[in-house]
Amino acid sequence: MSAxxxxxxxxxPFEDRRRARDEKKHAVLRMAAQLFLDxxxxxxxxxxxxxxxxxTKPALYNYFRSKEEILDECYRLxxxxxxxxxxxxxxxxxxxxxxLRKLIRAYALLMTIDFxxxxxxxxxxxxxxxxxxxxxxxxxxxxxxxxxxxxxxVADGSIVDCDPKLAAFxxxxxxxxxxxxxxxxxxxxxxxxxxxxADLLTTGLQARRTRGRNHKAAPRAGVALRSKRx
Amino acid sequence: MSAxxxxxxxxxPFEDRRRARDEKKHAVLRMAAQLFLDxxxxxxxxxxxxxxxxxTKPALYNYFRSKEEILDECYRLxxxxxxxxxxxxxxxxxxxxxxLRKLIRAYALLMTIDFxxxxxxxxxxxxxxxxxxxxxxxxxxxxxxxxxxxxxxVADGSIVDCDPKLAAFxxxxxxxxxxxxxxxxxxxxxxxxxxxxADLLTTGLQARRTRGRNHKAAPRAGVALRSKRx
Amino acid sequence: MSAxxxxxxxxxPFEDRRRARDEKKHAVLRMAAQLFLDxxxxxxxxxxxxxxxxxTKPALYNYFRSKEEILDECYRLxxxxxxxxxxxxxxxxxxxxxxLRKLIRAYALLMTIDFxxxxxxxxxxxxxxxxxxxxxxxxxxxxxxxxxxxxxxVADGSIVDCDPKLAAFxxxxxxxxxxxxxxxxxxxxxxxxxxxxADLLTTGLQARRTRGRNHKAAPRAGVALRSKRx
Amino acid sequence: MSAxxxxxxxxxPFEDRRRARDEKKHAVLRMAAQLFLDxxxxxxxxxxxxxxxxxTKPALYNYFRSKEEILDECYRLxxxxxxxxxxxxxxxxxxxxxxLRKLIRAYALLMTIDFxxxxxxxxxxxxxxxxxxxxxxxxxxxxxxxxxxxxxxVADGSIVDCDPKLAAFxxxxxxxxxxxxxxxxxxxxxxxxxxxxADLLTTGLQARRTRGRNHKAAPRAGVALRSKRx
DNA sequence: GATGAATGAGCCTTCATTCAT
DNA sequence: TATGAATGAAGGCTCATTCAT
Numbered sequence: 009m010s011a012x013x014x015x016x017x018x019x020x021p022f023e024d025r026r027r028a029r030d031e032k033k034h035a036v037l038r039m040a041a042q043l044f045l046d047x048x049x050x051x052x053x054x055x056x057x058x059x060x061x062x063x064t065k066p067a068l069y070n071y072f073r074s075k076e077e078i079l080d081e082c083y084r085l086x087x088x089x090x091x092x093x094x095x096x097x098x099x100x101x102x103x104x105x106x107x108l109r110k111l112i113r114a115y116a117l118l119m120t121i122d123f124x125x126x127x128x129x130x131x132x133x134x135x136x137x138x139x140x141x142x143x144x145x146x147x148x149x150x151x152x153x154x155x156x157x158x159x160x161x162v163a164d165g166s167i168v169d170c171d172p173k174l175a176a177f178x179x180x181x182x183x184x185x186x187x188x189x190x191x192x193x194x195x196x197x198x199x200x201x202x203x204x205x206a207d208l209l210t211t212g213l214q215a216r217r218t219r220g221r222n223h224k225a226a227p228r229a230g231v232a233l234r235s236k237r238x
Numbered sequence: 239m240s241a242x243x244x245x246x247x248x249x250x251p252f253e254d255r256r257r258a259r260d261e262k263k264h265a266v267l268r269m270a271a272q273l274f275l276d277x278x279x280x281x282x283x284x285x286x287x288x289x290x291x292x293x294t295k296p297a298l299y300n301y302f303r304s305k306e307e308i309l310d311e312c313y314r315l316x317x318x319x320x321x322x323x324x325x326x327x328x329x330x331x332x333x334x335x336x337x338l339r340k341l342i343r344a345y346a347l348l349m350t351i352d353f354x355x356x357x358x359x360x361x362x363x364x365x366x367x368x369x370x371x372x373x374x375x376x377x378x379x380x381x382x383x384x385x386x387x388x389x390x391x392v393a394d395g396s397i398v399d400c401d402p403k404l405a406a407f408x409x410x411x412x413x414x415x416x417x418x419x420x421x422x423x424x425x426x427x428x429x430x431x432x433x434x435x436a437d438l439l440t441t442g443l444q445a446r447r448t449r450g451r452n453h454k455a456a457p458r459a460g461v462a463l464r465s466k467r468x
Numbered sequence: 469m470s471a472x473x474x475x476x477x478x479x480x481p482f483e484d485r486r487r488a489r490d491e492k493k494h495a496v497l498r499m500a501a502q503l504f505l506d507x508x509x510x511x512x513x514x515x516x517x518x519x520x521x522x523x524t525k526p527a528l529y530n531y532f533r534s535k536e537e538i539l540d541e542c543y544r545l546x547x548x549x550x551x552x553x554x555x556x557x558x559x560x561x562x563x564x565x566x567x568l569r570k571l572i573r574a575y576a577l578l579m580t581i582d583f584x585x586x587x588x589x590x591x592x593x594x595x596x597x598x599x600x601x602x603x604x605x606x607x608x609x610x611x612x613x614x615x616x617x618x619x620x621x622v623a624d625g626s627i628v629d630c631d632p633k634l635a636a637f638x639x640x641x642x643x644x645x646x647x648x649x650x651x652x653x654x655x656x657x658x659x660x661x662x663x664x665x666a667d668l669l670t671t672g673l674q675a676r677r678t679r680g681r682n683h684k685a686a687p688r689a690g691v692a693l694r695s696k697r698x
Numbered sequence: 699m700s701a702x703x704x705x706x707x708x709x710x711p712f713e714d715r716r717r718a719r720d721e722k723k724h725a726v727l728r729m730a731a732q733l734f735l736d737x738x739x740x741x742x743x744x745x746x747x748x749x750x751x752x753x754t755k756p757a758l759y760n761y762f763r764s765k766e767e768i769l770d771e772c773y774r775l776x777x778x779x780x781x782x783x784x785x786x787x788x789x790x791x792x793x794x795x796x797x798l799r800k801l802i803r804a805y806a807l808l809m810t811i812d813f814x815x816x817x818x819x820x821x822x823x824x825x826x827x828x829x830x831x832x833x834x835x836x837x838x839x840x841x842x843x844x845x846x847x848x849x850x851x852v853a854d855g856s857i858v859d860c861d862p863k864l865a866a867f868x869x870x871x872x873x874x875x876x877x878x879x880x881x882x883x884x885x886x887x888x889x890x891x892x893x894x895x896a897d898l899l900t901t902g903l904q905a906r907r908t909r910g911r912n913h914k915a916a917p918r919a920g921v922a923l924r925s926k927r928x
Numbered sequence: 929g930a931t932g933a934a935t936g937a938g939c940c941t942t943c944a945t946t947c948a949t
Numbered sequence: 950t951a952t953g954a955a956t957g958a959a960g961g962c963t964c965a966t967t968c969a970t
Contacts (some may be wrong), residue, residue: 046360049282053943066946067951075944131278171434174426178438181415182408189407196404204401208408212441259932283960296963297934305961508821510740513964526967527930535965557910591738631894634886637879638872638898645871656864664861668868715953722954756942757955767938797947 033071036061037085040078041122049079049134079130080139086123087146090115094153104161105210111153112179112209113202119186120198128184154179168212179209263301266291270313271352277292279309279364309360310369316353317376320345324383334391335440341383342409342439344433349416350428384410409439493531496521500538500580509539509594539590540599546583547556550575554613559635564621565670571613572639572669573662577647580658588644614640639669705773712904723761726751727775730768731812733846769820770829774838776813777836784843794851799900801843802869803892809876810888818874844870 040061043052093114118124132143154176161167273282288295302308323344348354362373391397427458502510518525532538553574580586592603614636621627733742748755762768808814822833844866850898916926
């Protein structure tokens with residue numbers, strides 16, 4: 009493999025090395041994230057992280073300056089995904105309800121992967137002052153997204169009039185909770201959860217467009233919730 | 239004061255002491271719970287707990303055998319409240335939706351007090367094997383209550399057909415999240431939150447009893463959510 | 469009981485009290501000694517001593533100023549017995565061998581009671597400088613007694629010529645060891661042990677007085693050791 | 699130096715490191731044993747052990763998992779020596795008296811070195827349940843060896859008929875006591891003590907083979923004891 | 929005289945982090 | 950780059966001892 013790459017270009021080895029390094033760094037990150045989730049940040053020792061990676065503790069310091077930095081990166085990765093999802097949704101446009109449903113789906117999916125779980129299961133107070141502020145700000149951004157979409161929905165009529173702040177809290181809470189109970193290979197797949205929650209959490213918010221459609225729209229609440237059962 | 243008590247009964251002093259002791263124990267518990275919530279269990283030192291109580295660290299050991307036991311008691315107190323609420327609701331009876339709404343209200347209120355927050359913000363893996371199992375079992379009981387009421391509601395027609403497990407997760411998640419964002423003296427009072435969430439989380443689940451009443455029942459979703467705004 | 473004594477004399481109550489106090493003090497002492505022997509001085513807490521006596525820890529301080537003083541008294545009592553035994557033996561006189569045998573018996577018996585065991589099983593370094601010195605001196609006195617008798621025996625011909633210091637160490641060691649393995653109600657009674665050791669530890673030391681008596685005296689070694697078997 | 703080693707073998711560095719580590723571990727062990735003997739297990743702090751080794755307390759944890767494990771190893775080393783001695787004696791064979799004398803010598807020598815002293819001067823109740831059981835069992839094995847040899851001697855006629863259990867206790871006690879009074883550079887060398895005790899403790903046990911030899915054999919008791927003096 | 933409560937001192941242990949090799 | 954070894958900081962816990970009641 010390296011031989012093959014070496015032929016491609018003279019700087020490949022550097023590239024090679026950098027990539028190898030990045031891969032290792034990422035491996036550390038993922039292992040650490042898993043351990044953090046498994047036993048909690050404090051009880052997760054760097055020794056254990058290193059051991060699981062078949063390296064030694066000081067070796068970790070080649071990739072990270074401190075344990076806290078590892079935690080910080082976990083947050084970064086998780087929040088990058090959330091940010092990307094929001095950016096994409098914003099870009100795509102659509103009415104409030106549509107965007108809200110998209111965000112719910114994306115966020116639900118995020119809650120089923122390690123770095124997403126880190127966002128809601130690890131304690132950001134372990135971070136340094138600066139990192140902590142950043143994480144808090146980003147979390148607020150996420151919450152704002154929920155609120156923005158709801159407000160937009162209320163404005164454009166796709167969502168019933170409601171308290172956007174409380175509604176956002178309710179929705180975010182439901183989603184965050186996924187990070188606590190989801191187990192890979194469990195009853196529900198990530199996709200199922202995402203879809204179900206998109207329905208579940210918006211049924212009560214959907215505005216009924218016309219009186220005429222009301223007869224059909226109203227039962228949708230039930231329809232959505234029953235979907236799994238059918 | 240002592241003369242007055244002496245007349246009451248000869249064993250009053252004992253009773254007195256016992257009460258004083260219990261009060262102190264409770265004071266320790268509350269202070270510890272607050273600190274646990276403030277900075278996290280691990281970063282909360284017994285020294286700090288003691289200092290805040292104007293006593294010294296070893297004095298805490300008059301009331302608790304270990305830091306873990308303090309945590310355990312926090313869980314116990316919180317869960318006792320949940321258990322009591324469920325017992326009371328079960329006893330009162332009513333259709334599924336009614337009981338579910340009661341539970342939501344009770345649980346939301348629980349999430350606004352220290353020992354309730356402990357249930358969802360502290361890490362039960364800090365507990366000993368036995369205590370951990372107990373806490374887990376009790377948490378499962380709480381979740382079961384949500385599910386039971388939903389199932390009952392589906393059966394008695396007060397709740398639309400849905401996946402009770404997922405619905406319970408969604409509701410529990412929303413409520414647990416309150417424990418993370420609620421601040422005393424903040425925008426919403428505990429009561430407001432409880433009421434709003436009772437509506438918010440059940441609107442989508444309410445079955446429409448008759449076609450005739452449908453016209454009134456259906457909009458309730460909106461009504462509930464709008465209530466705050468009006 | 470107190471009523472009966474009260475009739476005896478007007479100062480009886482005082483006497484009574486003093487005696488009651490002394491009895492209690494002694495009870496504390498014995499309980500403490502037992503616990504010290506059971507679990508070791510350090511692991512024996514005053515709390516446990518008090519609990520076993522159905523009193524509370526601070527109550528112990530009515531009788532003793534410190535834990536160390538309790539230990540000190542244990543030593544005192546044990547050593548008083550040794551001292552008394554030696555004094556009595558010295559007073560009674562007799563040849564070296566006779567006195568040595570008496571001391572062996574007395575010391576063996578001492579090793580089967582609590583305060584005697586304390587002498588050899590507890591660590592005198594726990595004591596304060598002064599008490600430690602005293603105990604050391606007294607232990608030396610005991611050892612000197614063994615040596616004195618052996619030397620006297622060698623001088624008066626009742627004991628074969630030998631190194632008194634080493635012989636005393638050997639004998640004292642055998643006896644001290646009793647304090648480690650003796651169990652009340654075990655295979656051997658205290659009396660049996662005392663007698664057997666008196667023979668066992670002196671057989672090799674007996675001089676054969678005359679050639680004529682040698683035929684009887686020499687086998688005594690065997691006789692003594694076989695005594696139990698017969 | 700490294701060049702020289704490099705020539706020896708490629709794995710020398712590893713071997714080197716392992717050896718250095720083992721040496722350090724052993725150094726810790728010996729220093730700890732000495733301190734344990736000096737001031738007692740409880741009063742010996744790991745800080746003091748470390749300080750005497752010119753390292754810091756946590757460094758000890760590179761070699762041992764706990765203070766108790768250090769104690770455990772001390773016992774192990776001492777008992778290994780006893781076990782080896784017994785095995786060697788058993789292998790060499792000989793009549794009961796011969797083996798008994800060998801064991802006495804070996805055990806006496808053991809009592810003059812640190813790890814041997816640990817066996818009799820430290821409190822095995824400080825050990826964990828398991829280690830404690832092991833140590834107790836091993837101590838019993840040692841005592842059994844004494845008893846076995848005496849019984850064998852009685853059976854083969856090299857030792858007079860006696861109570862093997864008591865005789866073993868007496869001998870073991872004398873020997874254990876050495877561990878309490880022996881001081882390096884004192885009056886007696888370890889070798890002297892071993893030889894003297896071998897005689898001292900068996901003289902009384904020797905059977906006189908024939909009446910004719912009795913004249914020479916009998917005084918042997920005296921001879922042995924006098925040996926030092928001559 | 930006795931007790932509940934509190935304290936001060938001290939020790940074992942853990943762990944992130946650094947350093948020499 | 951990787952490792953074994955070492956460290957500093959810190960926290961939980963125990964226990965003899967004191968004090969107010």
